[in-house]
Amino acid sequence: MLFVRLRSLLFASCPDHPVALCEKCRRTYTPEQLGTEIGDGCYLCHDCGADLRESVVAHARTCPNLIPQKPLARMASVTSSMISPAVSNRFATRRRARLGLDVHTAAR
Numbered sequence: 278m279l280f281v282r283l284r285s286l287l288f289a290s291c292p293d294h295p296v297a298l299c300e301k302c303r304r305t306y307t308p309e310q311l312g313t314e315i316g317d318g319c320y321l322c323h324d325c326g327a328d329l330r331e332s333v334v335a336h337a338r339t340c341p342n343l344i345p346q347k348p349l350a351r352m353a354s355v356t357s358s359m360i361s362p363a364v365s366n367r368f369a370t371r372r373r374a375r376l377g378l379d380v381h382t383a384a385r
């Protein structure tokens with residue numbers, strides 16, 4: 278969940294200025310106004326329901342508060358080339374198999 282991570286980053290670095298703009302309502306949002314709850318809706322415009330993620334990501338790329346410490350480009354490339362799904366799937370399957378075996382043994 279990259280967006281959640283980005284939002285907590287914005288909470289730390291940009292608490293005092295808007296990080297998102299709804300193009301339709303011309304309404305701006307600070308991290309606090311976007312809300313703290315983890316889940317659907319935290320990145321939606323409170324007035325019209327527009328998706329503000331793009332706007333937030335755009336801010337993160339341009340905001341001087343974020344650029345010096347955490348280059349987002351690097352963050353994004355790390356995310357996309359993170360653990361490949363094949364590897365983590367194989368790991369999960371092996372783990373499940375082992376757990377299944379344990380359950381089986383315990384049942385007898």
Ligand SMILES: [Zn+2]
Binds near residue numbers: 290296
């Ligand atoms: Zn900022």
Ligand SMILES: [Zn+2]
Binds near residue numbers: 301302323324
């Ligand atoms: Zn709106």
